[in-house]
Amino acid sequence: MQTSEQEAEDSAAQPPVPVFVARGLSKVYGSGDSQVTALKNVDLDIRQGEFIVLLGPSGSGKSTLLNILGGLDAPTSGSAKWRDHQLTGAGDAELTTYRREHVGFVFQFYNLIPSLSVEENVRLVAQIASDPMDPKEALELVGLSHRARHFPSQLSGGEQQRVAVARAIVKRPDILLCDEPTGALDVDTGRLVLAAIAKVNAQLGTTTIVITHNSAIAGMADRVLRLSGGRIVKEEPNPNRVSAEDVQW
C-alpha cells in the first residue's frame, strides 16, 4: 500500500514512468501462403495502476497481445518489458517466475481445478505467492466467502468466474489480465465480475487490462485501445470512468 500511495503522489507531480513498454511487437503465425499476421508493429506504454480496455473485432489480435504481455506467448519480433522484466526472449523459467509473482489471469473459460474446492483453488495461488492475502479475504472481495467449501462443479458460471477473479487477485498481483471475462455471462453476473475487477484495480492499484467485445465496458477504463488487423488503430483516454454498476450494456 505504501508504494502505491507513493506512486500516486508521483503521478500527480510528473507523467509517471510506464510499467509496460512494448516496441514494434509483431506476431506471425505459419509461413508462406498460410501465413497469418496476428500483430503488426505494435508500440504500447501502460502506466502503473492503469485500467485498460482492449476492443476490436474477432481476430484482430487482442488475445495475442494480452498473452505476450502475460508472459504466455512470445512475439515474432519486437520487444516488451514490464518494469525490469524483459518479456521477449526470456526463458520459460523467467516467464514462470514473472507470472507467479506479478500476474493474475482471468479467462473466458474459468479454468478452475475441478478437484479443488473454491477455497483451495484460491489457496493454490496463495501457496506459491510471496505476499498473498488471506484466501478468505480474496473470496470476500468477490462476495463468495460463503461458498468456500464447495467445488467448482457446484457453482454457476458467474460464480466460477468470480472464483477465478479471487484466485487472480489473492497474490496481490501487480498486473491483472482478463480475456473476455464476461464473455460467457449474462448482464447481471457480468457486472458482478467487472465490479470485482474494478475493485481490485482501485484498492490494490493493480495495472489491469481487460479484453471485451462489449464497448459499454469501455466506460470503466482509464484508456481504451482499439485493435484492428493486428494494429492499435485508436487510443481513447476516458476521463470520466464509470463504476461497474453504472455500465450500460
Added chain:
Amino acid sequence: MVNVLDIKVVRDLWSMRLQLLSIAMLVAAGVAVFVMSVSNYRSLIGAMESHYRNERFADLFAGTTRAPLVIADRLREIDGIGIVEPRVAKPVRIIREDTNLPISGRIISLPADGQPLLNRLHLVQGRWPDPLHPEEVIINAAYAEARAVRMGEPIEVVLNGRLQDFRVVGSALSPEFVFATRSAVPLPDDRNFVVLWAGEDAVASAFDMKGAFNDVAMTIAPGSSVRHVLDELDRLLAPYGGTGAYDRGDQPSHRFLEDELAEQETLSIFMPSVFFGIAAFLLNVVIGRMVEAQRGQIASLKALGFANGTIALHYFKLVTAIALLGSAVGLVLGCWFAVGVVGSYRAFFRFPSLDARFEPWLLVAATLVSVVAANLAAATSVYRIAVLPPAEAMRPATPPALQTFAWLQTIGSRVIPLQYIIAARTTLGRPIRTVLSTIGIALAIPLILFGLYWFDAIDYMIDVSFSRVERGDAFLTFTEPVSTDTLHELKALPGVLNAELQRVVPVRLRVGYRTYRTSAIGLDPGSELRVPRDKALQPISIPADGIMLSRQIASQLDLHVGDTVSIDVLEGARAVRELIVRRISDDILGSSVTMDRSALNHVMREGPVANVAALRIDPAQSELVWSRIKSMPRIEGSSVKALWLSLFNDTIGGMVLIGALILAGFGMLIAIGVVYNSARIALQERAWELAGLRIIGLTRREVSAVIVSELVAELVVAIPLGLLIGRYLIELIASARASQSFQIPAVIDPSSYVIASLLVIAAAFASFIMVRRRIDTLDLVAVLKTRD
C-alpha cells in the same frame, strides 16, 4: 469420396501413434507367446509322429536273459500282436585314447539284410554296414556329433569283457533314442553314451547269442488289449529270464519325450491364456480410457446427427487397425521365437527333422483372437458413451465424488501442497478407474516374474539335486555286482576322499493294474553321498525294512505311507516281493525307490554286494583318479557331476534361458506400455487443467508432480499386488507342470521380486520423463482456446 470419419481414423491413429504403438505391443506380446508356445508344442508332436511313423517305432518291448529264436515264433502267435522283431542288445564300454572317463554304450544287432522291421535307422551320415564286413558299425548321430567321429574311424569296444575293434561307417537316428540316456538321470550325455548298431552275427558271437535273442521289439494290432498282450509276453518269456514286457510309456526315451510334451501342452495352453488374458484386460483399460478421453468428440458427432452405429464402427475400425498391426508384429516375433525355441530342442531331442511348424489355423486364430479381444475391449467403453444423450456426453465426465473427500480439505490440505491434494482427489474420486489401471500395472509384474522364475527354479533344482541329494562328485557303474573289497580299493585310491556303495536294480512296482518301471536304490544307513530329503529339505533316514518312494511315483500309483506295494525285480532271480511304503521323499530330478542296501540284497537273495559306487574326489587329483579307474576291470560307465552340470547348463539351461528372456522381455514391454499409457492418457485428459496450473504460475516441476504422484500412488499399490499375483500364478504353473521326470519347484528368489519391481519402476521412470517432456512443451496459448 472419402468418408470424413475415415480421415479421422487415420488422423487419430497418427496423433496417438506412440500410445497406440504401446497398445499394439500388448497385442503383439499376446500373439507372439501364443504362436510361440503352440508352434513349439505342435512342432515337437509333429516331429515325433513323423519319426515314429517313418522309422516304425515299436509299441511293445521286452527283455530276457537269453531266449532261443523259436520263442519269437511263439510270441507271434499271441492274440493281438503284430510284428515281432527279436534282437540282441547289450551294454558295452568304449575306450578312447583322449579321455580317462569310461564311455558307456549299448550295442544292438541289425538283421543281416539291412534295416530292421521296427525301430529303423534314419541314416544321417555314411552308409549301411557291408554284411561281408562284420566290423562295420553305425553309431548314433548324437555321439558322432559330440565326439566329432569321422566316417571310417576305428572304435574300440569292450564287449562282454573283451576288447574288439570296429569301424564306424555311418551315423543314424533311431526312434528308440530320440532322447538318449542310459540311466534314470533325465539328461542326455551325448559325449559319454553311444549306441552302436552292428550286424547280428558279430553281436551274437561276441555275446554267445547265436540262434538266440535277449531283447524284442513288437507292434500291437489296433484295438487289442495292451494289458493282455503284456501279460502273455511275461508268461512266455518268464522261463528265459524275462525282465518284464512294457509299452511305450515305460520306454525311457519315449517316457521323457511324453513328459516334456505333456508339459509343453499345459504350457502352450496356460502361458498364452495368462498372457492373452492379461493383455486383453490391459487393452480394455487402455482403450477404454482412450475412448473415454474422446467423449466430447463422440458427443459432438452425435449432436451433428451421426448414428450410434456409425460412431461405433469408427472406433471398431480404429481398434481393428491397432489389433492387426499388433498381430502382424506378434506373428513375426512369435514365428521368429518359435524357430529359436524349437531349435534349442535339437540338442535335446534327436529327430530326423525338427523344424518350427506354423499351421495356418494357428496364425489365423491368433489374429482373430486379438482382433476380437481388442474390439470387445473397446465395445464396452464405446457403448457406455454411445448410450449417453449428446448433451450429457458433451459435458466432461461426471466429476468425482469429491464431497466424500471433504475431510482431506480440513485435515490434509493445510499441510500438504495442493498439487498432491489434486492427485489424491483424482485418484480416490474415480475409484474404478484407479483400481483398473493399478491392476493393469500390477499385471505386468507376473509376466516379468515368469521369465525370472525359471532361473530361480533351475538354480534351486541344481542346488537341491547336486549339493544336497546327490553329494558325490562322480558315480561308477559296474558290469556285475562287486563286494566291499572294491569299496576299500576305491577308498585307497589317492585323490578319493570318500566312497560309498549302492545297489541299483531295475524294478517294476505294481498296485492293482497300475505298474511303474523304475530303479530301486539300496543305500547304506547313514549314507552321506546320497541323502534323500523331504519338502523342507530335511534329510530322511532310510527305512530298515520297506521302501521309501519319490512323491511323483507315490501320487501316480496313489500310494501312501503304510500301503503295501508289489515289487518285481527285473534282474537276477526275478524276485517278487510285497513291501510296505515307509516314507515318501521329495525328489526334483528323477524318481526312484530307495531301500536299505542289505534289505535290497536280501530281496535279491544275494550277499552284501553293490553295482554302483559314489565317489568324492579331490578336484586337484581327479585326472589321476580317473586314469586309475580306467584300468580297473568291470567298470561299465561313469558319470561326473561337474560334466553333468555343464551339460545341464548347455541344454536345459540354454533352452530355458531363451524362453525366460523372451517372457521377461515381453513383461518389460507390457510394463512400459501400461505405465506409459496411464501417464499419456492422464495427460491427454487433463492437459487443460495442467495448462491452467502453468498459467497461474506453477512451475513445470510442480505441475508434473500432480501426474507423477498419481502414478506413484498407483505403483505403490500395484507392485506388491503384482508380486502376490505373480507368486500365485507361478505356484499354479508349477503344479500344472509336475511330471514324472522332473518337478520344477515354485521357488522365487527374493532378487527376482526386486528385479521385477525395479523393471516396472524403470518403466515408470521412463514414463515420468515423458510426462515431464509433455508438460514442458505444453502449448499454453493453444490450450486457452479450447475447452476440450
